[in-house]
Amino acid sequence: MKKNLRVKTGKVIDETYRISFKFNGTTYYGFKGDTLASALLANDIHLVGRSFKYHRPRGIMTAGSEEPNAIVQLHNKSSRTEPNVRATEIEIYEGLEASSQNCWPSVNFDIGGINNLLSPLLPAGFYYKTFMWPASFWEKYEYFIRRSAGLGKSPTKPDPDIYEHKYIHCDVLIIGAGISGIMAAKIAAKNGLKTLLVEEKPNLGGSTIYQNSDHFKINNQNSGSWLEKEINEIKKLKNLEIKTRTSVAAYHGYNFLLARENLTDHLPINQRKNKTRHKLLKIRAKKVITATGSIERPLIFDNNDRPGILLSSAIKRFADYFGVACGEKNILFTNNDSAYETAISLIQKGINIEAIIDNREEVNSKLIYEVEKNNIKIFKGYTVTDTSGYKRINKISIMQLSKDGQKVVGSKIILSCDCLGVSGGWTPAVHLFTQSGGKLKFREDDQVFIPNIYPSDQLSIGACNGDFTLDEILVNTPKSLIDYLNIKNTEYDNLEISSSTNKSKRNVWLLPSDKIFGKTKSFVDYQNDATAKDIKLALREGFRSIEHVKRYTTTGMGTDQGKLGNMHALGIISETAGAKMGELGTTTFRPPYTPLTFGTIVGRNVGEYFDIFRKTPIHDWHVTHKAEFENVGQWKRAWYYPKENENMHEAVQRESKAARESAGILDASTLGKIDIQGTDASEFLNRVYTNAWSKLAVGKCRYGLMLNEDGMVYDDGVTTRLGENHYIMTTTTGGAANVMGKLEDYLQTEWPELDVYLTSVTDHFATVSVCGPNSKKIVSGVIPDLDFSDESFPHMSFKNAKIGKINCRVMRISFTGEHSYEINVQANYGKSVWEKCMEAGKDFNITPYGTETMHLLRAEKGFIIVGQDTDATMTPIDLQMDWIVSKKKYDFIGKRSLYRSDTIREDRKQLVGLLTDNPNEILEEGAQIVADINKSPIEMLGHVTSSYYSPNLKKSIALGVVKGGKNMMGQKLIIPMEKKNINVTVADPVFLDKENKRLNA
Amino acid sequence: MFIINCPFCGEREQSEFKAGGEAHIIRPKQPTELSDDQWAEYLFMRKNIKGIQFERWNHAHGCRKWFNVVRDTSNDEIKAVYKMGEKPPVQ
Structure with missing residues (x-):
């Protein structure tokens, strides 16, 4: 029984462009412009998933990034599969395949649904309480708990897509392209500021763009049409860059922000090839204007989570924007005027409204009068006490709310419906503001937290600053921008505004029911199934801090981070514990605002680009000769050189024997090398090494041990005196950079009086080390002009020499205990000198050895x-x-x-x-x-x-x-x-x- | 991520710098004359202030110079930068 709930053409829907997609294996159709949520709703599908703990059927609740329930798995089992994607954000494309999560075997029949019947046994902290005893059983429980944990499935194949990072510097960054963001962008850009405007949705204009009623007028035009013209104008501004589908994830100190620009997720898969999928924008802005709007609050009543229950603003958006009716028998439930804006939109579109339930008693409001003119029954001073319908809401019970809002009175009325829109007023989206370190204040009038103290050069405007009505936004936005941007005036200073919203609201955090409280299920966190009962239990068990209650009940800990229900959790704690909201504070909002893919975070730094790797000038030779490599810091060092079918042990045994019996050759180029010059060089070495250096003769080498100030060994290596005031120090491969840093630190800060200059020359030289009883014969073959007699060239000494025309430094030093020479040459001659040594060593079975053999030899x-x-x-x-x-x-x-x-x-x-x-x-x-x-x-x-x-x-x-x-x-x-x-x-x-x-x- | 005004290079991203702990801890000139406690004071004891803190930074991926920074640790605001050996410009 498929229904088509498409009404008149929506704002962004192109009905000439039909798109097919699959949901849980069935093919459906939508239009270009649809999100998965709007397309499903047009097909009369509300049930999209199961909740985390009780596996209760859940539907689409919102029309934006705050969605807690409608999260799906895309392209299950393919390499592009992605879990926990919000159906309200993903735009449909030809070939889209989505499926429900957290249910088995299907979303319609889910075995885990038994948890709902067991729910009296599954209170807050259930796992903490139950699986503690006996402790030895944890390993048995863990298997089952881990299996039931988590929502979607992570991909198991490598990600085929391309991701990038990009830095952006601008004068002004504006976050959010609703009406206030658009105005700010125009003002900033027209005043010569390099401006960037980012918007998470594909289109500009926020919720005003589809505001099409005589009650909201700017300069005598419908507010939506007025804004449309403004948008067309700002698109022509040269100073302004606009990025849509770009969601700011993090707002750090010093106006450094991270945003994810989504470039291909809305395209059919076959059009994504070779295109960058996501860009992580690293934005450094001189000024930041936050215009992130507000999120509608749900209402907390018994069974407030059924499929078919949506935010009232979402119903309006689906109708106006996407041309979709969320139901045929709609009821709205509100404590403020904004549900009447939804009602007027539905009336305009010819969508049936059964009734409106309003917490408030008589209110003087033009919007209400207009709705009443359309013969829609309004129950004033009533509340919803319960709902029914397992996979889709079908009835609600309503009763009158007592004067203090704490209980219900009178007789119960049952109304049937297939969709219930709820509106509990608005919560400013202050997440980014608080991430930046901003401090909030609590506004008692309408029970909202709004920005108070700015930690950096920034400004919040519009609904995220607590300006909810059109007239407040239009009056306050230009005023605050004049101050903030230090300008004389704006073109918006004398707008003619008519706005009909009445600001009254009757705020009851937890609505009463006629049932006893213990029997109710009033959900505060829809994704994690935290109920008002759980929060009260946590308080009874002694939790006081909001941060503790959050962790104990898992309120606000889902992928949506409690964007809908956190305020209610606070409200219930405040009412129960008798604490003031302003003093309780909020839980900490942490980045990212909406989840980021790992691909976005790592960008191009994947595979061989994950980290830099350094190769010696002789690297290619090692590769040609089949060396196995090991990572030492960022260096790739030859580890051992297996011959034929040798394993590592066999290769190392052979290499070690050869080095002791005849000759071995090692690439030692990775050792750190620091050139030290200056009249105080000897004194400097005296201070940094444990042994004495002043008496070391020119041309001699000495082993040195370097400590930290705490006396612990830090590094070691051989240092050679090349001249009166000239040394070359070697350090360990991994310690080179740190040793250099430490030496510079002491020179600059403790001993600036010393005349010493340090230069890192690690990469400038290649080092070939030849050791073994035959090493002298081999090296003297390579450098025939040099006197290798023990008298002239004893152990721990150095000589300058030439190999053909190549200058080299030869040190007779040893890390193996064998007679041994290290030849240092300019890096680009490294391979040729190595090959010369191999050639000269042919008759002596010269054996290349790697780090493993080096370690063995030195251990001996x-x-x-x-x-x-x-x-x-x-x-x-x-x-x-x-x-x-x-x-x-x-x-x-x-x-x-x-x-x-x-x-x-x-x-x-x-x-x-x-x-x-x-x-x-x-x-x-x-x-x-x-x-x-x-x-x-x-x-x-x-x-x-x-x-x-x-x-x-x-x-x-x-x-x-x-x-x-x-x-x-x-x-x-x-x-x-x-x-x-x-x-x-x-x-x-x-x-x-x-x-x-x-x-x- | 901070922007740090290197006294030699000007404003740069924090990622170019390395933090070096508390500033103005002078290495004793005659360590051998110190008791264990006095030496431990120099070696281990560091302040951890919420508020104005004097600290050392190194422009590790730039000019490699060490310098001093006055930072309010409660909001990361950098009040001043000055060269090694100079007196702190603010208290």
């Missing part, structure tokens, strides 16, 4: 890796590196901290070597270390920091930190693992060549 030698064997709680003393801490120097960064009462404790965690009793057993890095397995609770002494199987020593080796480990040499400890306990012995952390014979060989 007991060299630490800052960040792996240290964790910002390790002093040099804890690392058993006392030798590097100068006793003579008066001061260096962190020195004083090395003898604080805490850092001299004997039982600090200290670095030790660990040898497993079974030499083939490899420990897991991060595993805990204990002494007594039977003690309860087990005392954790420390953990394993590095662990490998050493092919050179033919046994498993590990480093770890252990409480008081320094004095535990030879002691047995236990590593308890999931399946067994591993016995280890504390050992010296230097496992290989303690005498440094290899280094000096």
Whole structure:
């Protein structure tokens, strides 16, 4: 029984352009200009979803972004699927497929509906109260709770669409293109200001654009026609940029705003290819004018959530804008005049109105007189006490409201209907204003929060500032703009206005029923099923703060963030607790105002563009030679070079053996390099490193350890004295930028008197490290002119050299414990020098090795890796590196901290070597270390920091930190693992060549 | 996101800067002469004011200079910026 509820052509509907779409598998038709909501209503479909907790049937309630119930899943199971899309916002396009959420097997027959019958058992805090005991059962409950949680389904395939970010700078940003926003845009742009006007809907003009009644006139024209002309004029203004379908999500400090511009969601899928879907606009505005309007309040009465119950303003919008009747037997229920505007529109369109229920007694209003002239029955001083109709409202009960509004009196009248419009007055949309840090004040007259204190250069105008009637808007908007923009006058200063609205309102937050309160279901949050009863329960249970009541009852925590019902929640708390609304305050409005897609947030930063990655000049060679890579900071470093079918372990064992037995080659270009020059360079190094630098001869290298002021190891590396006043410092790969920052900080702030200049040269040099017993033969083959004798070129020294015409710096330094050279050349020669070394090393089985082998080799030698064997709680003393801490120097960064009462404790965690009793057993890095397995609770002494199987020593080796480990040499400890306990012995952390014979060989 | 008026470069977005904690904490010239408590005072103790706070900022993605900022932490309004070594222009 399909009905067509299309009435006269709506404002934005193109009836010559028919569009087909699918809803829950059935094909329907609408017209260009329709939203999914208006098209469904035209097909007489109200039931679109099920509520979150009780699975009650729910319908379309609003016509805008505040919609709590009509949220759907688009294109289920495709890569473009999107959950929780508001049917009131999505414009229909050919091929649109939408389906209901939170129901199974279907929206018409939903098993979860049983929750509605069980609802007396499901009060606020049900989950907190029920699933706490016994605690061990949580894992069993959790499965079912998680399954029932959430509304739509998130996509499982990669998003095929393109998203972008864009910065916009403007003099004035105007949010909202209703009548006040349009006026502000024209005034600002005409006064020479670069103006941006954004509107979340596809069309300009807000609700005034379809205001077409003799009761609202501007300069003797219908307000709608007057505004239409204004819109046509502002479209020609050069200073003004207008963006529709653009919703401001966040308003941050310093007038920085984020907006989402929706570019393709209204197009048929086949027209979206290669187009940007959403743009995230990052707007920095000198001035911001907020004209976000207001949201109509529902009324809170028993069973106020049935499909067919809509906001009265939504019914008007559907009729005037989209040419759709929401029902054939309409009843309006109101406490103020705006429902009569809806009534007049319906009368104009020939849509039947059964009755109007008005909370107020006799009111002197031109709008009411006009409605009465049309013989429409108005029940004055009445309230709705209950409704019926499971999947669509079919009856309401009404009774007279007592003088104090707290109870109902007289006899009950039953009226039948298929649609009920409710109007509880208006709530200014102050969300963005408060996000920006603005403070609200409470206006007692009509019980609204309005902007009070502006935190930045901004202004709120129109309904979001509490000006609800046409005459207030037209008079106050130009006045406040004259002040705000500091101009003499506007073209709107002498408008002729006639506006008939009577401002009286009878505000009752929770309307009474003849039922006992405990039996009523008066919904405050429609999406999360929070009722007035839940709020009162929370108060009875001792919750007082509005923020606590919100979280306990989940009021305002749905995807709509309670845009409709939050005020009522506050009102009910205020009435119940006897607190004043103004003192209660509101809950915090947080960004985003309406949900953003993840695509919008990440923009182009997806896949390989997610983060920058840095490649060494030799990277291509590693790729060609099938290296596996690991990420070190932003660097891609060669990890190991598997041959044929080698796994990582096999490759690393082979590489490590080759490096010790003949020669290995490593790309060390990623190490941080800082060029240090100036007459005070030596003194500077004395202050930043723990050891002494003044006596380091030119041409020599020295290992340095850098601490934080708290005495903890921060970074390490070798620094070479290139000249009297010239050093080159190397840092760890990951620490380079931070070390540079720290050195600059001290130079600029603590020691500005020092003559020192720092330059980061990490990217300027490529570093090729050749190690192993045959390294000298190989490097001397590459640089034949250089004297490689140990006398002239000993360990820890440096020489300038040339490879052909290429200048290079050669350091004889070692991180592996082998005889080893590092060749530094200008970055773009890196690959050629690497290849020369490979060529020269051919006869020596020169083996490229990656970071994993580097780690293994240095662990054999007991060299630490800052960040792996240290964790910002390790002093040099804890690392058993006392030798590097100068006793003579008066001061260096962190020195004083090395003898604080805490850092001299004997039982600090200290670095030790660990040898497993079974030499083939490899420990897991991060595993805990204990002494007594039977003690309860087990005392954790420390953990394993590095662990490998050493092919050179033919046994498993590990480093770890252990409480008081320094004095535990030879002691047995236990590593308890999931399946067994591993016995280890504390050992010296230097496992290989303690005498440094290899280094000096 | 703030706009910070770098004393060397002018107004720039906050994303170009790095915050560096409380300003005007001078590293003791003779740390060895300090007791544990005195050293801990320098090392660990920082104010966390609601209201006017003096803090260090670094134009990390710009001129890399450190400078001082006077900021009202209750509304993030920056009252003044001044170079290292200069006296605060406001109290």
